[in-house]
Amino acid sequence: MSTTTSSDTELRPRSSAKPQLSDRAKSERKLGWKLAGPAFIVMLAVTAWPIIQAVYLSFFRYRLTDPDAREVVWLGNYQVILTDPIWWKAFFVTLLITVITVVVELVIGFFIAMMMHRVVIPRRTLRTIVLIPYSIITVVSAYAWLYSFRTDTGFINGWLNILTFGLVPDNFDWFGGFWPSIVAICLSEIWKTTPFMSLLLLAGLAQIDGAMEEAAKVDGATFWQRLFRVVLPNMKAAIMVAVLFRTLDAFRIFDNVFVMTGGANDTTTLSLLAYNATINRVEIGMGSAISVLLFLCVFAIALIFMKGFNVDLAGSKK
């Protein structure tokens, strides 16, 4: 059975020979620039400028409350950061949260997407319900989960205590150690963003030609065979885009950690580290250097996905 589809062909790298543009195409391109040019410049001003300024500031030792002591240290801040175990701890915690949440969200998100795709009658209601967590502001959901897990206001301990027949104590301190804190943080993140993942996967599912599945069914393929040989290969592009978006999003995790632990028990993530240096300690130079490194990490992730896994975000525009 062939699994090659139009979306697969789109994923292939373009040939290196540039096609000659017709006069009409050239004038269309010119018009395109004229129309989109101003917006492009504005976009550069609001995105590129802060990045350039952060890079510039990262060369200084500069504390907002001690402006007279400002001095140029060139790459000194980067050297301090990259040789400090705090940075690497935060890096691995961020990576850990990213891996856990993205993997779990991919699996749960896919099941929800399948459900939304198959269920016909209350389809609209179902999709609305599934999207509710995503519509809640992250800080709000983080507080909701914080209060649910706390020993004084929380209900989770009570439930777990009943469900495990007293094995889990009803005053277990979820925010008192590294692993329980990570569990609470990941759970709140998964609850919040799985709908986003399922929505992207649903779009991928909807693109699959039903006839192929029908054909496989007629040929006697089981559910799992159809899933792994027909459905998943045909929505590879959608899966990769969903995973890329969520990975980038998860790598920048801030709100949940800030609200739930504030970085205690070694749960500091890279964003929290940047926040602490820039906003809390007003160490603008060091904070900028951390932000630049965080930007480079995110950039590297996007690059790895796009080059390594052939994810093409502009596929349809070719």
Add this chain to the structure above:
Amino acid sequence: MNRHRRRHRVAMALCAATALSALAACGGETDSTRLTWYINPDGGGSDPNGKGQAQIARECTEAAGGEYSLEVQLLPNSASDQRQQLIRRLAAQDPGVDLMSIDPVFIAEFAQAGYLAPVPGDMVEVFTEDRVDAAITSSEWDGELVTVPFWANTQLLWYRKSVAEAAGIDPEQGVTWDQLIEAAESEDVTIGVQANRYEGYTVWINALIAGAGGEILVNPGPAVEDIELGLDTDAGRKAAEVIRSVSDSGVGGPSMGTSDETAALNLFQDPNTSGFLVNWPYVWAAFPANGVEFIDDIGAAPYPATTEDGSSAPPYGGISLGVGVAGEHPDLAYQAAECITNQEHQVLYMTGTGNPASRAAVFDDQAVIDQFPMADLIRESLDNAVPRPQTQYYGDLSTGLQREFSPPSSVTEDTPAQASELIIDVLRGEALL
């Protein structure tokens, strides 16, 4: 067509009216006598009749007879967030910050950066008259008064009389932390402490070290190179030992590592486990408000001592008033500060919000004595109170301490030395925080 034109004219007229009213509003903004006071949240909130800072602002506006009007802006809840918001505004030279309620630990930072307008020489006496010592010291930087002492805070030991009696201790005669832990263990009750990774934990650590005769910062000075820390000392190690034993014995409650003032209060309010609590006097007003039924069984005593031979060193807190250097009317702001901190308003504030006054005479006021049976104790505690270190690098020092001492269960006798090393490295720009 005519109708269309008429509509157009109406629309134009509406636009013009909107623009004019917007301009008029802008004109109102530049009213020379309007002063903005950034207040920290208190029991009165922003209610002009709530007996808090907002009410004082209203009363001072009325008393000013049109010379100035005070408008309040509410700062965030936590001290660190308040500092962050103020620093951002001050660093941006925001002329709208005329007056601000500042936690005393941030005064050095603000003053060193040049964010505070100098206190007029002829008003220094007015602002220091009849104030408790700790309030004056905390409002100074580099030997000069840079802010106005407003209200002064100190922690007391709150305890269940029945529990203390059963354990055979008399907290009013003074107890040590070790005695307290032993008593709580024997009666199977808790000690409410603040050990979350936040400013309140620094308050506790500082009180423990000071109580053992030590000090976190040996020489408050302007340069990073000269800073000498007194953490790696016997006093530092004794403080670590107390924290560890509160944690190990379990008397700090099931979530000691994340407990703040509110969590500690909740722990104490639980009739099943309530034993002891170290907290600010606002809790006295909170007990009836939270429906605590055993108020008659609650006693207040001096803050616990760290060592047997030492006296206790209660934490000092409170709020001082700073005047923003970028504000257009520092003279009027200082006039307003004089009104805010007068005797009458200090009584109103203490009885209205439960936050103790910085004026000593307030504690002799009948209204205060009626509401606070332990008024004398609070005043005594204020006299003995030890402020947290004064340095323009306080933020880093405090965060460094909190990081190394968290969670309480990980604290060992090496923790003070590690904290000392980390803080010095951070201040020199050689480590992250």
